[in-house]
Amino acid sequence: AEMPDDFVYLRDVDPSIRQDMRYAGSDNFTGAAVPGYKAAECILLREAADALKAVQADLKPKGLTLRVYDCYRPTQAVAAFVAWAKKPDDPDAKAVHYPNLKKTDLFPGYIATRSGHSRGATLDLTLEPTDGAETHPRGINCLAPEKDFAPDGSLAMGTSFDCFDVKANTQTPGLTTNEMENRALLRDAMAARGFKNYPLEWWHYTFEPEPYPNTYFNFPILPRPDGGNG
Ligand SMILES: C[C@@H](N)C(=O)N[C@H](C)C(=O)O
Numbered sequence: 544a545e546m547p548d549d550f551v552y553l554r555d556v557d558p559s560i561r562q563d564m565r566y567a568g569s570d571n572f573t574g575a576a577v578p579g580y581k582a583a584e585c586i587l588l589r590e591a592a593d594a595l596k597a598v599q600a601d602l603k604p605k606g607l608t609l610r611v612y613d614c615y616r617p618t619q620a621v622a623a624f625v626a627w628a629k630k631p632d633d634p635d636a637k638a639v640h641y642p643n644l645k646k647t648d649l650f651p652g653y654i655a656t657r658s659g660h661s662r663g664a665t666l667d668l669t670l671e672p673t674d675g676a677e678t679h680p681r682g683i684n685c686l687a688p689e690k691d692f693a694p695d696g697s698l699a700m701g702t703s704f705d706c707f708d709v710k711a712n713t714q715t716p717g718l719t720t721n722e723m724e725n726r727a728l729l730r731d732a733m734a735a736r737g738f739k740n741y742p743l744e745w746w747h748y749t750f751e752p753e754p755y756p757n758t759y760f761n762f763p764i765l766p767r768p769d770g771g772n773g
C-alpha cells in the first residue's frame with residue numbers, strides 16, 4: 544500500500560520540528576528497529592501536521608521547540624509490538640523502559656493492540672530548548688532522576704519517553720513543581736491547537752476531531768520521495 548494523498552511528511556510542513564524517530568532504530572523498548580519503519584520520518588495526516596506547525600510557532604517566542612518520537616505507526620508495527628510481548632524479556636530494554644512491570648502488564652494501557660497512531664492523527668512528543676544541544680544517550684533508566692532536563696536534552700517531565708510506569712501518567716503524584724509545569728506547558732500548547740493528551744502517557748497526543756476515527760493504516764514509512772532525509 545502507498546501513502547494516501549492526505550498524509551504528509553512533517554519535514555515538508557515544518558522542518559524546524561525536531562525528529563527523533565525511535566522506532567526506526569534500535570533505541571526503543573523492543574531493542575530493534577520496528578517493522579514498517581523503513582525511514583526515520585514523521586508522517587501525519589495533513590490536518591494534524593498543520594496543527595503541529597501552529598504549536599511550534601506558538602512555542603518559538605518561548606525559546607522552545609517540539610521534539611517528536613513517533614507519529615503515524617503502521618499496523619504491522621503494532622502487530623510486531625504484540626509479538627514482542629510474547630517473547631522473553633531483554634533485561635537491558637526492561638531496565639530502561641519498564642523496570643517495575645511485566646510485559647503483559649503493558650497492554651493495552653501503555654502499548655495499544657490497536658493504536659491511535661495507525662489512524663494518522665496521533666503522535667508522541669516532548670519539549671526542548673531551541674538552543675539546547677541535541678544529545679542521544681542510550682541505556683538510561685527512564686525513571687532516573689532528572690534535574691532541568693532529561694538525558695536527551697528535552698525538558699524534565701519526570702520520566703523519559705516510553706517509560707511504561709505509573710510515573711508516566713500525566714497527573715501522577717510525586718512530580719516536582721518543575722516537572723508538573725513542563726507537562727502543563729506541553730499540554731496547554733497542544734490543547735490550544737486541538738490536541739488531546741492521553742492520561743496514561745504524558746507524551747501521547749491525538750488531534751481532534753480525528754479525520755479517520757475508524758481507519759487503521761498499514762502503508763510502510765518510506766524515505767521522502769526526493770531522497771532527502773534531513
Ligand atoms: C508505545 C507508546 N509509545 C504508545 O504510543 N502507547 C499508546 C498506548 C499506543 O500504543 O497507542
Ligand SMILES: [Zn+2]
Binds near residue numbers: 747
Ligand atoms: Zn503514543
